[in-house]
Amino acid sequence: MGSSIIQSTGYDIFIGKGSILELNAFLQEPKFCNSRLFALVDEFTAEHCLPIVSSFVDRFKEIQVLEIESGEASKSIEVCTRLWKTLGEMGADRQSLLINLGGGVIGDMGGFVASTFKRGIPFVNVPTTLLSQVDASIGGKVGVDLDHLKNEIGVFSSPKAVFIYPDFLKTLSRREMMSGFAEVVKHALIADASYWDFVRNTNVADGAVWQKMIEYSIRVKNSIVQADPYEKGLRKALNFGHTIGHAIESFYLESPSQKLLHGEAVAIGMITEAYLSHLKTGLSHKDLKSISNFIMERFGYKDLEPMADHRLLELMMHDKKNVGEELNFTLLKAIGSCEVNCTVDTYMIKEALKFYRDYQSWN
Ligand SMILES: NC(=O)c1ccc[n+]([C@@H]2O[C@H](COP(=O)([O-])OP(=O)(O)OC[C@H]3O[C@@H](n4cnc5c(N)ncnc54)[C@H](O)[C@@H]3O)[C@@H](O)[C@H]2O)c1
Ligand SMILES: [Zn+2]
Structure with a gap:
């Protein structure tokens, strides 16, 4: 299972079937091997994507999962507040790593939550929609909507790495693919x-x-x-x-x-x-x-x-x-x-x- 690597501004993007093995290797790197692991998912990526991660990632059992409701309405400061509190209650510290497993909503909000929690903890993106694989997961823009204003609140902040596993798209609806x-x-x-x-x-x-x-x-x-x-x-x-x-x-x-x-x-x-x-x-x-x-x-x-x-x-x-x-x-x-x-x-x-x-x- 191979993957191509594209270098971005300070991080690598792995693309292909082998990217999921790269994620596994990444989590075992010395700088993260003692980190507490958290994953942000929604109900659909919990159902369709977490099981795939679980079969390739050796440290899967250590991952504490935070789940939000899918959809743009969740990309709000209110949901961020809930996530910051939950991370604190679950014992996240500055060395903890957040894995954003989902589409652009998860990536944008997870990146923002990680970049602001305790002045910033590291995060990686594992995008699972076509839109997030070709666009939202790279480029370092993270943030949330303010009422109906899209991406009104946010910062520039890069992930530590991006792992793009195209086969996640097998369960994506045709409408989301077209988006x-x-x-x-x-x-x-x-x-x-x-x-x-x-x-x-x-x-x-x-x-x-x-x-x-x-x-x-x-x-x-x-x-x-x-x-x-x-x-x-x-x-x-x-x-x-x-x-x-x-x-x-x-x-x-x-x-x-x-x-x-x-x-x-x-x-x-x-x-x-x-x-x-x-x-x-x-x-x-x-x-x-x-x-x-x-x-x-x-x-x-x-x-x-x-x-x-x-x-x-x-x-x-x-x-x-x-x-x-x-x-x-x-x-x-x-x-x-x-x-x-x-x-x-x-x-x-x-x-x-x-x-x-x-x-x-x-x-
Ligand atoms: N940061 C950036 O540079 C950037 C760029 C473009 C878009 N965006 C943002 O991205 C968001 C849109 O992202 P999106 O289109 O990925 O939407 P999304 O995250 O809402 O995902 C779309 C739907 O697909 C479901 N889903 C995700 N992966 C799945 C899978 N593998 N199988 C089945 N269902 C799956 C999700 O649960 C959700 O219901 C917007 O908020 C937009 O502002 C950000
Ligand atoms: Zn766009």
Whole structure:
């Protein structure tokens, strides 16, 4: 069982079937062999992923498991408070290690809880969704939501290592797979035209492509993060699809009756921002069509009608990536290359939302 290793900012990322054995070896390293071990899980990763860890990790019996309820609603400061208290009651000290076993919610919140408990204890990420394997588990951003504002509270803090075992994806729902696939699509669009050709011909349900897809995607994200770990400039490339995408996601967070996954919102964000790229940064009409058609075909059309443009614009204005009143976007110059810090006025944003809403008629 082999694995590839990618080096990030001060930690290694292991990808492949062998990554779970690397986790086992890591827990036996001298610096952690006397550490108390804790794992953060939700009910689904407790059911599907913990048993896999238990069959490969020799120290499994020592691991004290903290379980939270799955879902974005758990990514809150209230749940963090509960976890800090529980860690204290269970005897966690500065040498203890937290293993985040789950998707982006577990990784973001577990990383934040670990980074702030007793001024910071070490943590590792064992991501179990496609989204967390290709995106959330690397890059050092950890945090929680504040009411309906996504990732409003957080810090930059890196894990000690990341272990990516693609076979965890076998139990993931198709909808969650597609949510992660949106980030894969984004990585290709912002950085690599040849990867876009691979992605366009990928059937995400086919386990045979997972390792290559995850590795390729992480290489894109990792090289951007390494060049700009604190998001001073270049890292904003990763925001493609996310300015409008986040606003749509936040809009849905405000409405308890409907649910939209992160990647589903980003898919809409990528179509609308590809349209802005056509207007502002020279993305050709042919590329705009090829991006929009592909995303529509894979993700389907979502009725944006209930979303008021003015509320979406308010949410975009609030986005911390915007400076002052100007709306800041990362746009595509062509497939595989992008430009950060493009300012766009609200009229164009409304046009982009209209472009999406009118999809049926322009096809
Ligand atoms: N830190 C970052 O850089 C970064 C980047 C992107 C996204 N994020 C964050 O990540 C979060 C979304 O992550 P996500 O999409 O992984 O969501 P998630 O963590 O909510 O997981 C999705 C669902 O899948 C279940 N699940 C997880 N692994 C499973 C498995 N192997 N089999 C069956 N079910 C499984 C979970 O229990 C959950 O119900 C958001 O909060 C987002 O803000 C962070
Ligand atoms: Zn994202």
